[in-house]
Amino acid sequence: MIGKTKELRLRFREGREAEKTVCRPLFLMADESETMLARYLDRARLFVAESEGVRIVASALVTDEGGGVAELKNLAVAPDLRGRGVGRRMIEAVREACAGRFRTLRVGTGAGTPTVRFYEKCGFREVGRIPEFFTENYPEPIWEEGVLLCDMAVLEMPVDPAESNEADESVESAPL
Incomplete structure (x- = not known):
């Protein structure tokens, strides 16, 4: 078990390969294109959040991009549980699972959307854009919420939380 959310009684864990079929509706909430999903689904590790050990209510797909980088390719939460911290907890569970194997967790999302702010609140920082x-x-x-997606914002966070604090300190103490 990777972690639990007491309020919702969720269990976060690594998913089984066979569960990718069960999670497909969640995957398609986060990435509407079957073609794009097919590009990374087979090589991705699955993480899930279960409600009462029965219903999968959130999923994440993570790939090894080499060079110590894991990429969060897909993150989805069931509509009835959005806004309750499930996505944030899933990111924490993924980050914990990546510890010792990766240095950086990366995610790409539509630039200028509320999703960018969500990832920033979770500790990611924008490092670039793909026009x-x-x-x-x-x-x-x-x-997405009235915004036509054109450019992709690329965000990253260190897998080790101590590195996040060191990065924050170095930014604060940098000369102007």
Whole structure:
């Protein structure tokens, strides 16, 4: 077991390969393109949050990108549990599972969307952008809360929380 959320009685754990089929509706909430999902699904590690050990209510897919980087390719929470800290706890569980294997956890999402702010609140920092990623890689336009997705914001966080604190201190003490 990776962790628990007492209020919701959730259990976070690494998923089994066979559960990828069960989680497909969740995956498609986070990535609407079957083609894009197929690019990383087979090589991704699955993490799930279970409610009462019965229902999978959140999922995450993480890939090894080499060079000590793990990428959070897909994160989804069941609509009835959004806004209750489940996504944040899933990121914590993934980060914990990556400890000792990776230095950096990376995620890409639509630039200028509320999702960027969510990841920043979880400890990620924007490190770059990929221009026209969504318009060039998806067959149909994608809208998120009224924003047409064009560029991808790339965000990263250290897997070791101590490195996050060191990075914060170095930014604060840097000369202007």
